[in-house]
Amino acid sequence: MNGPHPTSQHPNSKNLHHISITIFVTNFPTTVSSKDLWKLCDRQEVVADVYIARKLSKSGRRFGFVRFIKNPDQANLLEDLNKIWIGSHHLFASIARFDRKQNSQPNQSHQKQSNNTKPHETGHASHTTGGRSYASVLNGKEGTQKPVLAGPITKNITLENSDLLELSDTSSVVLAKVRDVHLIINIYRVLKKEGFSDFKCKYMGGLWLWIEFSSDESRLKFQKNTEMELYFTQRKLVSHNFIPDERMIWIEIDGLPLNAWTTNAFKKIA
Secondary structure (H helix, E strand, O other): EEEOOOOOOOHHHOHHHOOOOEEEEEEOOOOOOOHHHHHHOOOOOOOOEEEEEEOOOOOOOOOOEEEEEEEOHHHHHHHOOOEEEEOOOOOEEEEHHHHHHHOOOOOOHHHHHOOOOOOOOOOOOOOOOOOOOHHHHHHHHOOOOOOOOOOOOOOOOOOOOOOOOOOOOOOOEEEEEEOHHHHHHOOOHHHOOOOOOEEEEEEEEEEEEEEOOOOOOOOOOHHHHHHHOOOEEEEEEEEOOOOOOOOOOOEEOOOOOOOOOOOOHHHHHO
16 A cells, blocks of 8 residues: 655644544454454544554454544543453553653554555555555545656646636635544545535545535535544635645555654654
């Protein structure tokens, strides 16, 4: 899978550890995939990422990590997760030990977990986009990304009206910048959980989304909702001179062990 190029102090990752929590889970069947685990845990709180390790624990059990957004009450969350039964297996959940130590820098490990595995492969994969770009997920296109050719290429192109956004009436549109890259592919799930149902999203580059509501009233409700500050760093109306303030660089990493999911390790690899 692809993942964003890490930085030690990314401005949009600031205080992410204050609004998320990582849970260690174990004791679930071999038939359970990361997608299955995502669905089970998402019933309790909003899930941002899921990773299932390929190897077994010292006790011979499967284990993984689930990251939740909004930093819910830890005691209640653990209590609810530990009540989950999967067939004859009783799920065990606890606070991830490695997550407690990362107070000085934002946690980059979950943004890189998707790089190490392929989705739905023997059930040991991070729940990601399956090789599709964020734009293709939001816009309903299933094509995989093509490799970029080396060297400069110039070509004249003609943009048709069908290639452009309609900007005659953008009163019900909000340009929103997400705090976490994982929110891009999960934005429909997150906003529906917060009570918004009739809206459309388009990927605008970087961490920016075009969110179009069915009415001005819904748009205004979205802008005034203080809960949205947990998910977005900026929410503003459409402007003709809008330009994304950053770009994402995607790299692919194979075989990176769990203890190498650190900012320094990613910077050296990149």
